[in-house]
Amino acid sequence: MKVIRYAVLGLAGMMALASCSDKFIDEKKNFDNVNTDIYNYESGINGRLNDLYSWSLPDVNVQDVQRWKSPSEGTNDMSGKSTEEYSGFSVFLDPQKELTSSVGTDQVPDLFMGDKGNIQASVYGRIRNINDFITNVKSHSAADDVKAKALGQAYFFRAWCYYMLMKWYGGVPLVTDVQDPVESSFTERSSARATKDFIISDLNMSAKLLAPYTMNGGWDSGNFGRITTGTALALKGRVLLLWASPLFNRANDQERWTSAYNTMKAEKDSIDACGYHLYKSGKNVNGSDFAAMFLQTGVNPEAVFVTLYNNVAGDGLDNQKNNSWERWIRPHNTTGSGFNASAMLVDMFPMSDGKIPAGTGTYTKLQTSSVSYDSSLPFLNRDPRFYRTFAFPGFRWAYQGDASAANSLYPNDGPNYVLWNYCWYLNADGNTDPENTNNYFADGLLNSGKSGVYVRKKSDDLDVNGSPLYQWQATASNGGFAYSGAQLIELRYAEVLLNLAEAACGAGQMGEAVSLLQQIRERAGYTADNNYGLPDNLTGDQAACMSAILYERQIEFAYEGKRMDDMRRWMLYDGGAHQPEGAPADWTLTGWGGNTCTWLGVKPLNGQRRENMVFRVADSFGTGGVTADTDPLKNEARPAGVDLRLSGEELTKQMNDLADWYRTHLVRQMKKGDSYDQNHITEFINFRPKYYFLGFNQAVSNANTRLPQTCGWVDYNTGSLGTFDPLAE
Incomplete structure (x- = not known):
């Protein structure tokens, strides 16, 4: 590939990492155009290292155009809208617009190059900075x-950069030194296996170098958020799983599969030794621990790879x-904007x-619930994580503050805030027209267009966290x-x-797989009384066991930006039954009976x-x-907002009261x-x-004329x- 045409390496400012700790971020200094003499001193090295953090x-907060820099983190971006989490065709799902490699409105997104004229906005500019x-x-x-x-720490970030490329492109050029910014600088596109091996090598080196400093409980509290041996090995596990998928x-x-299993099992103790484990408070109520893990300050055992x-x-x-x-996720009448959750999820x-629930038509190899599901009252009798993932009319969603000034008719001071986002129409035609936007x-939401279900995941709920971030x-x-200081956890212990x-x-070790699922379910609030809510046949049916794992991932990681990666890994859009034009023979799916969806019992999203x-x-209310x-219901007394701090009969009564109000x-x-x-x-x-x-889209091919195009895509140059x-070796 052509090297990025940018000769000067600079620092965006070591304060950009913005840790809550004073030790992690020392006093602000300007390290632009640094003299290499700084590498003789710990302070200089740490200044440059903190800059790598800020870049990597x-x-x-990034947008779709920057998805080369950061994975999706749960917004309704092109990745989120390629899953069951959000509706609205993403560029990858639109049936009328096929992505091409040519310039135009339907051009394939560039997740390979970025802005080649700006080293900080360039994929390989970031790698060049790390190599330097x-x-x-x-x-x-x-x-x-x-x-x-x-x-x-630097080896980890180089591996992270290449992992972000590998998951989209397979094999990519592996640049390991600081190339001169001249036309003759060129690196061939490596195979996917070589790319994977390189990433694993960097992660092994990272884990080894950091072991003496992080495998005795992790960094000290003042350096929480830095890469540890556990971070490197956890990402290694993700890469090995991708390779086996x-x-x-x-x-x-x-x-x-066997190699991935043996390696990950052997290295789990090293991850644990860095202080990581499932977050538990000892007083979990209705999934409150599931919510609270995202609201920690300082050391957070769930946060294996985290941005502060x-x-x-x-x-x-x-x-x-x-x-x-x-x-983003808070309702408009609290000065937020809100995300609509799809009814499918x-x-x-x-x-x-x-x-x-019975009748969904997905995961057909899993046992369906004996608890009846009333889709008109979807909040009744659900998994504890459900209530920490979605917000419905009639549920408390407390916050610190008071947005009442935006709506005097229904005061919504934060500590007493209840979401009431039901709607009405100007005429009765709207009651049956799914396209009617009138x-x-x-409660002041007016024509905000926000549906009956908000995404609530990762919210800083005042009822969970009395000291908001x-x-x-x-x-x-x-x-x-x-102005929120909530942590962003990219890779959780879960x-x-x-x-x-x-x-x-x-690898055929279903018994161990089930025991790990049980740990996740136990934190969610299930007990051994009913096998933690898991089906009974998982230890003897590999397909059902794998299906249960993918279902658990879908629920546990909803709105965390993980679902599209899982769907691509397992080819859940069509089961891998179809191949693009010009695909080599080795692209044909011969494992899993030739169709992963059929083998898993999962309904294809296509x-x-x-x-x-x-x-x-x-x-009846007009x-x-x-x-x-x-508001046609302005004179109708509302029930108390469902308070998830309650349990037992008190909570059941509130749920039933709300259900009765809905029915009427x-x-x-x-x-x-x-x-x-x-x-x-x-x-x-x-x-x-x-x-x-x-x-590669046209811009990438123009800038890198010697790089071969991926199978199935037209090479703009030829x-x-x-x-x-x-997939070639």
Whole structure:
């Protein structure tokens, strides 16, 4: 590949990491255009190292165009909208628009190059910066322990960068030194196996170098958030699982599963030795531990790979690094904006006995629940995690602050806030029309377009966290929740367990896989009384066991940006039954009976639709107008907001009271989620086979004329189908 045309390495500012600790971020210094003499000193090395963190850490705030830099973190971006979590066709699912490698509105996203003219916005610019750091640390005279700690963290970030490329493209150019910015600098595209091996090598080196400093409980509290041996080995497990999965393992080579399982099992103790384990408070109530794990300050045992934020207010200050998640998911009448959860995922969540609701048509090899599901009252009798993932009309969603000024009719001061986002229409036609947008929502939401179900996951709920991580300020410029210091956990300890469970199942060790699932379920709130809500046949049926693991991942990691990766790994859009034009023979899926969806008993996402839901005013109450005081239910007494701090009979009574109120006052209405065509005919998901591995778009091919295009994609430079096979050895 052509080297990035940028000769000067600079630092964005070591304060950008914005840890809550004083030790992690020393006093602000400017290290732009550094003299290499700084590598002789610990302070200089740490300044440069902190800059690598600021360039490389995942970021909840990035947009789709920056997905090369950070994985999806649960927003309704192109990844989130390629799953059951959100409706609305992403670029990967649109049945009318096929992505191409040519310039245009349907051009395949560039997750390979980024902005080649800006080293900080360039994929390989980031790698070049890390290579420069590694080269200089090695060649200078700082103390050996200083070098080891710094290099261990740098090797991890180089592996992280290449992992982000591998999961989309398979094999990529492996640049390991600081190339001169000239035309002759070129690195061939390596095979996927070589790319995987390189990533594993860097992670092994990272784990080894950091072991003396992090395997006795991790870094000290002042350095929490830094990479540890456990971080490196946990990412290694994710990479090994990717390599064993159907996307890269079309023949179901058992050696890959066995190798992944043996390695991950042997290294789990090292991860644990760094202080990581499932977050538990000892007083879990209705999934409160599941919510509280995202609301920790300082050391968080669940956070194996984490980005730290702060709630410093300001305008682009070097010490300001805020997490925008709380602002996004909160309702408009609390100065947020809100995300709509798709009805598909709401209906798919487990019931209170841990089993999937009957009638969903997915996961057909899993036992369905004996608890009846009333889709008109979807909040009744659900998995404890359900209530920490979604928000419905009539549920408390407390916050610190008071947005009442935005709505005087229904005061919504934060400590007493209850979500009431039911809607009404201007005329009765809207009651049966899923496309009608003349609906108005209660309590000052008005025509906000927000459905009957909000995403609540990772929210800083005042009922869970009495010391919020945000500074709430109800002004138009900051959006109330803008200044949040909540941690962003990219790789949780729960994933360590579920990755190992999946590898164990693939290697035929279903008993161990089930024991790991039980640990996840126990934290969620299940007990051994009913086998933690798990089906009884998992130890003797590998397909059912794997299906249960994937279902658990879907529920546990909902709205954390993991689902599309799982769907691509297991080819769940079409089961791997179809191949793109020009695909080599080795792309044919010969393992799993030739179709992963059939083997798993999972309904392919292709050919389905995702809809939204609202809870509208029942017909007997008529219609309303365009202001809050025309709410048809304004004179109807509301029940107390469901308080998830309660349990037993108290909580049951509140749930039943709310259900009775729904039965009288509200109706669940299907609203258009995925698109209709120009004739208002429903369209259906179509993830094309060539999307399992991305090709280079025109800009990338123009800048890198010698790089071969991926199979299934047209090479813009030649006009012919690509020749690079990500599965070739």
